[in-house]
Amino acid sequence: MTEPGRSGPAEGSIALLAANWPRVDDGLQIRAGGAVAVDTATLSATALRFDAVRDELAEIGERLRGLQAALAGLTGCGGDAGASASVLATKLDEARAEGDAIARALRDAARAYEMVDLQAEHRAAVLAGDGDRAARLDARLTAMAEEHPDAWRMALGAEFGHAVMWPSELVRQATQWGTVIGDGFGDPGAIVGGAGAGVLTLGAATVVGLAGTGRLARDARLSGSSGPVTVTPVTPAAPGSAAPQSLAGVTERIPGGGDSRVRVERYTMPDGSRQYAVYIAGMQSFALGGDDPWDDESNLQLYSGETSDSYAATEAALAAAGVQSGDAVHVFGFSQGAMIGAHLALQGDYDTRTLVSIGSPVDADVGSGTLSVSLRHTDDPVAGLAGGGHEEAVGAAGSFVAERVSDPASDLEDARLPAHRLAAYAETAALVDASSDPRVDGLRAVFDTLGEAEAVEITEYAATRGDG
Structure with missing residues (x-):
């Protein structure tokens, strides 16, 4: 929570109110978002x-x-x-x-x-x-x-605090990289080089985030064209023959590490209607072009507001799974997949009821009809590209941001972005699941509703550039 008591009267009373908010532990903070x-x-x-x-x-x-x-x-x-x-x-x-x-x-x-x-x-x-x-x-x-x-x-004070304090953990870790870490690093050149890489990785994310590029307005739309791309059904790698019952369960279904890039679950509800959940992978290749659309080229395109092949492939996968305009969709995405999910919610022709963004480089001002849930690590430079998110809360009532410091140590391992790993976010998701904070109830209600489905059909899709 932003600490408004620092800039107004009776700050002790407001601080007491903030201190009594439910949380799992001293590390996880769940808030409505923004300043x-x-x-x-x-x-x-x-x-x-x-x-x-x-x-x-x-x-x-x-x-x-x-x-x-x-x-x-x-x-x-x-x-x-x-x-x-x-x-x-x-x-x-x-x-x-x-x-x-x-x-x-x-x-x-x-x-x-x-x-x-x-x-x-x-x-x-x-x-x-x-x-x-x-x-x-x-x-x-x-x-x-x-x-x-x-x-x-x-x-x-609230707006200033939000604008200035969000990158504090990134700045702290970036400035501590020059310290000699333990006995295993005897090469001063390696230490200096690693420190430089850390400052560039963590510090650059702060600078880019401050520019505000990662804050997507409600009318943000991707420009340009993409493709062609080809999506192919593959054997589902993630477990589950029913809807997920927790946020941690969602992280287990997000593709990555195999051929799958998009997972679509179709739920047939007791009244005969259908709802869908889509799980979108994060970046899989550092290449700037190649067979896999989930590469760094797509990262750069999406972040700069251009249509990427990975976005086109996701839409193609949804169409192949039978999702049509106006259908109820729940979107779950990690990293690049979260950017894709944000644009699906903003410009897709679907009834996007839920958007769960994990380690996202952007923060989308979705409308009041979309429950927005964001998991962020304050020491994750990729999430830092979102610039701390919007100054005002976004999404439907019950939307929230859950964040914590994932890896507080400042060492050479930071160059590998440990705070951005999906496994690290799975731990944060489990903390959210265990929380007694009432703001999590809206997301639990989504899982409960999907859990009432009488039938669940699961399809996962691989994607390649080209027409196959």
Whole structure:
């Protein structure tokens, strides 16, 4: 969670609220995404509950003062009771004052987060050329900032914190690479070379991420053409004759390491309708062109907004599996596969109900009809290309971002990107599955719904460039 209390009043109360959010351990953080990680309606409702408690305390205090007055003239046990009543009245006043402070802090936080949302809407209106809407939002923001200056400072702090602090782990590890690591590296040249590679890998991801290329607007569309590509059914490598029941189970079904690049599962629901899940592999080749579309050329094309052969192959696989325009689709992708999934959700003709992005170089502003779930490692330079994601939360209600530091050590192994391995993200997925955070319930509901399917058909596809 962004730490809004650093830039506003009653920061201890807000910090306490953040500290009490459910999480699996001190490493995993689950948040709503963006600079705003709190539901403003929940904050306002909580403030009202504190108001109610304050009023109850005030009523008790009035009764207690009446009791004090009745005991004032008594001696002996009556005097002791009067003294106790006085002490209790003081404590009640202190509790009421603390409740007032917390309620004010909650309201300031709610206003601050509302201002962040308004700023995001204002930017969108400006980019869309909607001058009238931009002017109305600007006037509203100005009025709120004048009426609530503390909340305005908190809003600016939240956005600044999101913009500046997201690459902190990448920067830390990049700057520590020059340290001699253990006894097994006696060649100074190798150490210096490895350190340079680490700085380039981790630091470059930070620089590119800051450019904002990895933040995809809702109207982002791939340009150009691709292909031809050929997709061929292959024997499914991943287990399962039913829908996945966990996020960790999803990671087991994402192709990679064999011929398969796309896995499609078709679910026949009890009412006769059909839903589909597609699992898309990450990059499989460092080549810039060749037989395999899942290469670095496709990485560069997708990240720069161009149609890749791997994207075309994924669409071809969906068509081969019988997916048609308007069908309900749940998309699960890793790395390059997550970029493909993001564009399927943004520009595909499907009813994309779920988008799970694992180690994605981009963050897509999908609409309110798509549940968006992102797994990110803060020390993963590939995920760092997304620039920390959007400043506002994206996706349907219940969408969330789960992130942690996967490999905190700074050593030569970082050149092999251990934090970006699917196995590392599988561990994070298991932590999310074990979490008691209520934000995970929306994703669990997706698994529960798919688990009701009366029949499941699974097809996996290999892909090659060319017409076969």
